[in-house]
Amino acid sequence: MRDGLQAYCRECSAEYYRQRQAAKGRTVREKIPVPRGSKRCPQCEEVKPHDQWEQNKSSSDGWASYCRSCRAERNRESYFRRKYGLTEAERDALRAETKGLCPICLAAPAVHVDHDHETGKVRGVLCFSCNAALGQFKDRPDVLRRAAEYLEGKVWKPILEAPGVYRLPS
Structure with a gap:
């Protein structure tokens, strides 16, 4: 209008908008x-104080779209979907197969996804230590077998054949 005011109050305008949208389905x-x-x-539909939110300068109100806990959950889901192609349900199913215990050490909880670095295929869920150990041994079964024999007291000492060329005893 000429005076800068609308013809209808906010509530009436909002109701009219709702009716138009409902007519469109x-x-x-x-x-x-x-x-x-x-x-x-x-996401959680809870009203929380600003100290439970991350700041976001690019948003209109200066706060993130989701609270800290929901944002962490969404980021975790997105990470597993992007990196391993797993949903939360599939990861939980892998954990349930081993009753929540690491299938290697049978002592610690299985919470870390283990995958083949060559193919990217998920092998299962392990504890942090066992997953890190497989990574340190570069996923090579021959090295793991030698490590097991070393622990059992059968030390393999390589034989020097030429400078830089070693032969393992058979």
């Missing part, structure tokens, strides 16, 4: 009142 999210210094998370 769309729904409009209900506006939930949030106290000053707080924000509502769209």
